[in-house]
Amino acid sequence: MAASSKTSTDEFIKGLWAENPVFVQVLGMCPVLAVSNTARNALAMGLATAFVLLMSNIVVSSLRSFIPKQVRIATYILIIATFVTVVDYVIQAVSLDLYKALGAFISLIVVNCLILGRAEAFASKNSVGRSIMDGLGMGIGFAFALFCLGAVREILGAGSLFGVQLFHDAFQDWVVMILPSGGFFTLAGWLLLFNWLKQRKERKAQTAALALRKEVA
Amino acid sequence: MSQAQLASRPAPPSAWHMYRAMVGVGVFCGILIVSVFQVTRPLIERNKAEALQEAVFHVLPSAGTSRTYRLDESGDFKLLEGKAQGEQLVYAGYDERGELVGLAVEAQGMGYQDVIGLIYGYSFAEEAIIGIQVLESKETPGLGDKIETDPAFLLNFERLDASLLDDQSAMANAIVPVRHGEKAHPWEVDGITGATISSVAVADILNRSAQYWTPRIGTHLRNFEGGQ
Numbered sequence: 001m002a003a004s005s006k007t008s009t010d011e012f013i014k015g016l017w018a019e020n021p022v023f024v025q026v027l028g029m030c031p032v033l034a035v036s037n038t039a040r041n042a043l044a045m046g047l048a049t050a051f052v053l054l055m056s057n058i059v060v061s062s063l064r065s066f067i068p069k070q071v072r073i074a075t076y077i078l079i080i081a082t083f084v085t086v087v088d089y090v091i092q093a094v095s096l097d098l099y100k101a102l103g104a105f106i107s108l109i110v111v112n113c114l115i116l117g118r119a120e121a122f123a124s125k126n127s128v129g130r131s132i133m134d135g136l137g138m139g140i141g142f143a144f145a146l147f148c149l150g151a152v153r154e155i156l157g158a159g160s161l162f163g164v165q166l167f168h169d170a171f172q173d174w175v176v177m178i179l180p181s182g183g184f185f186t187l188a189g190w191l192l193l194f195n196w197l198k199q200r201k202e203r204k205a206q207t208a209a210l211a212l213r214k215e216v217a
Numbered sequence: 218m219s220q221a222q223l224a225s226r227p228a229p230p231s232a233w234h235m236y237r238a239m240v241g242v243g244v245f246c247g248i249l250i251v252s253v254f255q256v257t258r259p260l261i262e263r264n265k266a267e268a269l270q271e272a273v274f275h276v277l278p279s280a281g282t283s284r285t286y287r288l289d290e291s292g293d294f295k296l297l298e299g300k301a302q303g304e305q306l307v308y309a310g311y312d313e314r315g316e317l318v319g320l321a322v323e324a325q326g327m328g329y330q331d332v333i334g335l336i337y338g339y340s341f342a343e344e345a346i347i348g349i350q351v352l353e354s355k356e357t358p359g360l361g362d363k364i365e366t367d368p369a370f371l372l373n374f375e376r377l378d379a380s381l382l383d384d385q386s387a388m389a390n391a392i393v394p395v396r397h398g399e400k401a402h403p404w405e406v407d408g409i410t411g412a413t414i415s416s417v418a419v420a421d422i423l424n425r426s427a428q429y430w431t432p433r434i435g436t437h438l439r440n441f442e443g444g445q
Contacts, residue, residue, distance in 0.1 A: 067238045068230040075242050082246035086253045093260035096268050103355065157359065175359040 008133040015137030021114045022145030022187075023194040028114040032146060033183035035105045039162050042150025043143060044098055045105060048091065050139025052083045053115050057135035060123040067124075076119045077110070084109045114142060145190075152186050153177045268352070269336075273308045273321040276338030276348035280310025280318050286441065292433060294440035307430070309441045310338070317441050319347065320434060324426035329414040331355040333364070337374070337423060339431065341438065344380035345403070346392075346423060361415035369397075370409050370416060378403035379427045385435040388428055394420035 006014075021027045031049065036042040059079050060067075067075050088106050092099045099106075109115070118138055123131040154160060157177030159167045176182050273283050285297040287304040297306065308321040319341060325334040334353035337346050351365045364370060380389045390404040394417040400407040406420035 063238075063242070066241070068234050070229065071235045071239055075238055078239075078242055078246055082249055085250050089253050089257040089261070093257040093264065096264045100353070173359075178359040179357070 008130055011130050011133040012137040015134065015139070015141040016144065017141070019138075020141045020145055020194075021138055022142060022149075023190055025114075026191075027117060028112040028142065029187075030108060031105050031112065032149065033180065033187065035102055036146050036149035036153055036183055036186070037157070037178045038101075038154045039147060039150040040098075041101050042146040044091070045102055046139075046143025046146035048087045048102075048106060049109055049112060049115070049146075050136075050143050052080060052087060052109050052112075053118060053139040053142070054132065054135035055083045056080045056115055056119055057123040057131040058128060060119045061126060061128045061131035064124050072120070072124065073116075076116060076124075080115050080119070081110045114138065148190060149183065149186050152189070153182050157182060269308075272336045272350045272352060273310060273338075275350050276321050276336055277310035277319045277340075278338075278348065279312055281313050283308050283310045283321070285309075288433065292437065294434075294437055307434070317341065320430075320441070322426060322430050323352070324422050325353070326418060326422035326425065328354060328356055328418040329361050330357065333415070333418055333422060335419065335422060337426070339379065339427070339434070341434075343376060344378070346374055346377040346379050346427065349374045349419070349423070351419075356412070356415045361412045363409050363412045364415045364419050367409050367412075370407065373400070373406045376403065377406065377423070379431055381431055381435050385432055387432055392420055392424035392427060 015021065019025060022029075022032055028049070031045050035045045056076070056079050060076060063075075084107060087109070091102065091106060118134060122134050126134070151161060154162075155166060156174045159165060159171045159173050174182070177186065270283070274280055277283075286294040286307050286309055287297045288307070289295050294307065297304075306323070310318050310321060312318050320339045321336055322339060323334065323336045325332050327333070332353065333351060333356065335349050335351045337349040339345075340347045349371075354362065354365065356362045356364060377392065378390060379392065381387070382389050390402070392404050392406060394408050395401075395405045397408050397410045399405075406416070406423070408416040408420075
């Protein structure tokens with residue numbers, strides 16, 4: 001994972017697209033499916049997760065020589081849980097409505113495998129600077145993906161975006177998109193799109209390589 | 218595992234290093250949580266109080282000010298001084314001239330997913346419930362949460378009869394849920410198709426709470442008057 005040839009900008013960008021936590025790595029599906037029923041909830045959840053990811057990456061990478069391998073998982077969970085508790089209080093202080101909408105999923109950020117995964121696979125082996133870039137990239141990528149799901153589900157399921165009505169009254173809401181099954185449908189659609197884009201890119205690269213070989217011959 | 222392999226393994230860290238890491242991180246995390254809690258607590262309490270205050274004025278639209286009363290052991294209502302500690306509270310609303318317009322009462326009960334908590338306004342003049350607001354609900358989005366958004370359902374609570382018998386010992390009619398479109402009496406709650414359990418739950422919560430509170434309030438109406 002710690003490819004030293006990568007610049008810190010690469011570490012940032014990989015989380016946004018090529019290694020997007022939701023669309024490519026398919027990590028942390030529990031909040032992705034559960035709280036992406038409106039764009040606002042999805043974005044808030046994404047940002048809360050991004051904050052926890054960034055902070056835990058910073059702390060884990062600065063303490064990486066201090067934490068023995070044998071107790072690392074327990075320590076990482078402790079660090080992650082602390083920042084989740086902090087986020088929990090801050091959201092309650094900012095908006096009770098938002099807190100009610102996100103419900104139990106705030107506390108469940110603790111067990112989001114994306115965060116523990118980045119702590120274990122990246123932050124514990126890299127410098128603080130690179131871990132910050134990695135946390136930012138992965139966090140923003142996660143929030144972006146959640147927003148993509150939340151926006152589609154809200155537009156189709158409630159005919160609105162961020163609570164603003166988009167369609168005429170005659171629009172029949174697809175209630176199923178707001179219900180849990182809608183999360184699976186939307187996720188499937190996005191994964192389909194991402195895989196299609198990836199395959200098309202690979203096909204193009206193959207054809208280019210083939211054409212180059214023919215020219216040389 | 219051969220002797221050579223065993224010898225090449227790095228020595229495990231001493232217990233001291235592990236304790237140091239765990240306890241050190243633990244103390245750091247503890248301090249961080251306590252400081253954030255201390256900073257955000259006044260904000261969270263203010264948010265909660267504001268939400269409740271807004272809800273009181275929402276269910277008692279003609280009220281301009283409100284005061285909190287507690288029910289004491291003798292059945293009298295006393296003005297709440299200081300902080301509430303697990304007491305039974307009601308919120309009295311007054312208009313600009315200082316006259317009592319009604320009481321807001323919190324109630325809760327089991328819904329479809331989890332407990333539904335709500336607050337309702339009770340008007341003495343009309344002997345009726347004149348508004349409700351859901352404070353806490355985890356009902357199914359798009360179906361059960363219509364108890365908060367469905368205009369036809371909310372119309373039930375513009376004037377839901379909760380009048381008392383002449384001797385004020387009990388309510389004249391229980392608040393009962395009926396199927397959508399079958400409401401015939403002012404004490405019936407017209408249900409929501411597709412959210413039967415949630416809408417019935419709201420009617421039951423109101424019925425239970427009104428059965429408890431309205432006789433107690435009716436006989437102690439004087440407690441709330443002249444409060445301004």
